[in-house]
Amino acid sequence: MRITLLIALLTLSTVFSQTADEKQIKAIYDMALTNGKAYDWLNHLSNQIGGRLSGSVQAQQAVDYTRNQLDSLGLDRVWLQPVMVPKWVRGTPEFAYIETKPGLTTNVPICALGGSVATPDVGIKANIIEVKGIEDLEKLGIENIRGKIVFYNRPMDPTKISTFSAYSGCVDQRYSGAEEAGKYGALGVIVRSMNLRQDDYPHTGSMSYGDTPVQNRIPAAAISTKGADLLSTTLQLNPDINFYFKQNCKQFDDVESYNVIGEIKGTTYPNEIMIVGGHLDSWDLGDGSHDDGAGVVQSMDVLRLIKASGYKPKRTIRVVLFMNEENGLRGGNKYAEVAKSKKENHVFALESDAGGFTPRGFSFDCSDEEFAQVQGWKKLFEPYLIHMFIKGGSGADIGPLKDEGLVLAGLRPDSQRYFDHHHAENDTFEHVNKRELELGAATMTSLIYLADKYGFGIQKKIKG
Numbered sequence: 127m128r129i130t131l132l133i134a135l136l137t138l139s140t141v142f143s144q145t146a147d148e149k150q151i152k153a154i155y156d157m158a159l160t161n162g163k164a165y166d167w168l169n170h171l172s173n174q175i176g177g178r179l180s181g182s183v184q185a186q187q188a189v190d191y192t193r194n195q196l197d198s199l200g201l202d203r204v205w206l207q208p209v210m211v212p213k214w215v216r217g218t219p220e221f222a223y224i225e226t227k228p229g230l231t232t233n234v235p236i237c238a239l240g241g242s243v244a245t246p247d248v249g250i251k252a253n254i255i256e257v258k259g260i261e262d263l264e265k266l267g268i269e270n271i272r273g274k275i276v277f278y279n280r281p282m283d284p285t286k287i288s289t290f291s292a293y294s295g296c297v298d299q300r301y302s303g304a305e306e307a308g309k310y311g312a313l314g315v316i317v318r319s320m321n322l323r324q325d326d327y328p329h330t331g332s333m334s335y336g337d338t339p340v341q342n343r344i345p346a347a348a349i350s351t352k353g354a355d356l357l358s359t360t361l362q363l364n365p366d367i368n369f370y371f372k373q374n375c376k377q378f379d380d381v382e383s384y385n386v387i388g389e390i391k392g393t394t395y396p397n398e399i400m401i402v403g404g405h406l407d408s409w410d411l412g413d414g415s416h417d418d419g420a421g422v423v424q425s426m427d428v429l430r431l432i433k434a435s436g437y438k439p440k441r442t443i444r445v446v447l448f449m450n451e452e453n454g455l456r457g458g459n460k461y462a463e464v465a466k467s468k469k470e471n472h473v474f475a476l477e478s479d480a481g482g483f484t485p486r487g488f489s490f491d492c493s494d495e496e497f498a499q500v501q502g503w504k505k506l507f508e509p510y511l512i513h514m515f516i517k518g519g520s521g522a523d524i525g526p527l528k529d530e531g532l533v534l535a536g537l538r539p540d541s542q543r544y545f546d547h548h549h550a551e552n553d554t555f556e557h558v559n560k561r562e563l564e565l566g567a568a569t570m571t572s573l574i575y576l577a578d579k580y581g582f583g584i585q586k587k588i589k590g
């Protein structure tokens with residue numbers, strides 16, 4: 127009898143608290159969908175400012191703009207956190223062609239990879255050799271590679287349902303392809319764009335020379351998927367063709383930039399900090415609407431929606447707009463460095479950096495106990511078609527904060543179209559859908575609300 131009563135009471139209390147949570151979450155979604163600010167902010171970032179590569183005038187304009195907008199929200203504190211960032215400039219548009227016979231050429235779309243060195247002023251013309259990955263270099267050996275351009279052509283695997291898995295299956299070609307091919311005497315590298323679609327947009331992205339001495343660095347460019355297929359077919363017909371490319375990008379000294387931060391002080395546990403963020407910098411070819419303008423404006427809207435809903439967070443909630451995720455991660459590293467030096471107690475970090483598409487759920491980087499707890503919240507998201515709660519990665523910018531007892535999470539939108547736009551000229555505002563963007567902001571706000579209301583297990587209580 128007593129047990130029955132206890133169960134009844136427990137059930138009753140669950141019902142009551144669920145009703146309160148359901149109501150609060152409904153209010154958050156309603157506000158985001160009727161009175162959201164994310165889309166207007168994104169419109170400004172994309173159409174008034176544009177691509178925001180670290181160290182550029184546009185990156186500084188984005189810092190000023192988002193700081194002013196956060197100031198206007200009546201948060202408890204808004205500030206800029208200085209950070210030195212690399213400054214790489216693309217220069218004049220790149221140019222490339224396939225030469226099947228002397229004088230018989232076909233132009234193909236390319237773009238320099240971020241961080242690449244320039245070609246000589248006259249460009250590079252040489253035989254080109256196709257490989258499916260870095261591991262092929264060793265098989266070919268220095269005698270087959272020296273004096274040639276290496277063409278990395280392993281495509282993203284279309285059978286992977288998460289396009290991020292397909293991306294991580296090829297991105298080593300882009301990131302380390304030049305460093306590795308340089309060791310075999312290659313003159314330059316051309317990398318198939320990380321794109322599942324056939325189109326004419328080359329996709330840039332970061333690359334590294336590792337510890338290769340400056341004089342041994344070879345230029346690297348991405349070729350569009352259609353260009354890559356044309357090049358590959360042409361090579362099958364005649365392996366002796368030449369490839370020409372020219373680019374005049376340049377690396378300058380580091381410059382000062384900023385992470386933009388705003389916070390609402392917690393009422394009960396002000397020293398327990400929860401952050402929500404995205405990265406303010408973007409590549410320069412498009413306007414960075416999906417990557418990561420969407421994550422920036424969604425994160426800003428989380429704090430606005432929390433305030434507008436009348437909910438008083440127990441813990442301190444911070445929005446962090448990180449600088450330089452794309453080609454250095456300096457902002458994320460700086461934020462973690464300052465947090466650690468101030469002995470700040472971060473209990474939850476959420477990042478949105480996977481595009482402004484329909485939200486599907488979250489991935490969590492946390493303990494099994496913490497994951498069991500967040501899974502208990504899953505049913506609250508069902509009415510909004512949010513169903514994917516998985517263990518996995520979170521976000522690049524919040525990664526450096528990783529510490530025992532800190533729950534990290536990443537918003538997981540539908541990923542099918544993300545790599546159509548990622549790091550390319552067509553990552554632009556018109557490809558972001560207003561409702562999808564707002565649903566993402568509401569989904570993030572709801573998770574922040576639950577994480578604040580319930581905290582994460584007993585571990586935090588001891589730590590806090």
Ligand SMILES: [Zn+2]
Pocket residue numbers: 405417418451479
């Ligand atoms: Zn990004």
